[in-house]
Amino acid sequence: EPEVTQTPSHQVTQMGQEVILRCVPISNHLYFYWYRQILGQKVEFLVSFYNNEISEKSEIFDDQFSVERPDGSNFTLKIRSTKLEDSAMYFCASGWTSVSTDTQYFGPGTRLTVL
Amino acid sequence: DAKTTQPPSMDCAEGRAANLPCNHSTISGNEYVYWYRQIHSQGPQYIIHGLKNNETNEMASLIITEDRKSSTLILPHATLRDTAVYYCIVREDNAGNMLTFGGGTRLMVKP
Numbered sequence: 001e002p003e004v005t006q007t008p009s010h011q012v013t014q015m016g017q018e019v020i021l022r023c024v025p026i027s028n029h030l031y032f033y034w035y036r037q038i039l040g041q042k043v044e045f046l047v048s049f050y051n052n053e054i055s056e057k058s059e060i061f062d063d064q065f066s067v068e069r070p071d072g073s074n075f076t077l078k079i080r081s082t083k084l085e086d087s088a089m090y091f092c093a094s095g096w097t098s099v100s101t102d103t104q105y106f107g108p109g110t111r112l113t114v115l
Numbered sequence: 116d117a118k119t120t121q122p123p124s125m126d127c128a129e130g131r132a133a134n135l136p137c138n139h140s141t142i143s144g145n146e147y148v149y150w151y152r153q154i155h156s157q158g159p160q161y162i163i164h165g166l167k168n169n170e171t172n173e174m175a176s177l178i179i180t181e182d183r184k185s186s187t188l189i190l191p192h193a194t195l196r197d198t199a200v201y202y203c204i205v206r207e208d209n210a211g212n213m214l215t216f217g218g219g220t221r222l223m224v225k226p
Contacts (some may be wrong), residue, residue, distance in 0.1 A: 031212060037156075042218060043214075044216070045213040045214065048212050056213060093158075101147060101164075101166075105161060106158035106159045109157065109158050
């Protein structure tokens with residue numbers, strides 16, 4: 001069964017450093033998403049991406065964040081200058097369409113630790 | 116904010132049915148009810164979704180009341196591996212496609 005994959009599974013970085021989290025969505029999916037979950041808190045939406053542009057973003061997704069689909073298979077989340085409060089699990093998800101009948105499938109996540 | 120209300124925790128005996136309730140009294144006509152679960156800190160796993168009819172798949176059954184103000188997810192024979200946080204999500208049509216997660220119900224399946 002196709003699945004969303006994410007790399008790395010765990011990333012440790014120093015405050016102020018740039019990190020890139022990578023995701024390979026399910027083949028043929030057209031809509032891509034990033035969510036995050038701070039330890040002990042709810043899963044929060046960050047951004048959705050379609051047709052090579054952001055379709056929606058939350059207030060968490062500020063200028064420090066960017067997303068890109070550099071080729072036909074990868075979808076990345078970049079944090080330009082990490083802060084301690086960026087420490088969280090980051091989940092990538094993908095879906096075939098944008099309608100509410102369509103399901104989003106999540107990857108296993110990347111645990112980001114900012115020291 | 117999440118449009119659903121779920122009990123924070125529930126216990127279930129292994130092999131018995133787990134019935135997880137969800138209230139969504141402000142749901143509107145074109146909004147679907149989705150259920151996901153999260154085992155430990157893994158990525159949320161899709162379980163089932165529905166609009167107004169009851170639905171069943173290999174994982175679970177979803178029972179939606181006639182007025183659509185509440186629903187119940189049923190795991191017919193819970194196993195220890197079903198221990199997880201279960202999220203009931205009302206998904207708005209054309210609302211940026213995002214999923215808005217609440218606190219969910221922490222289901223503990225006990226031997």
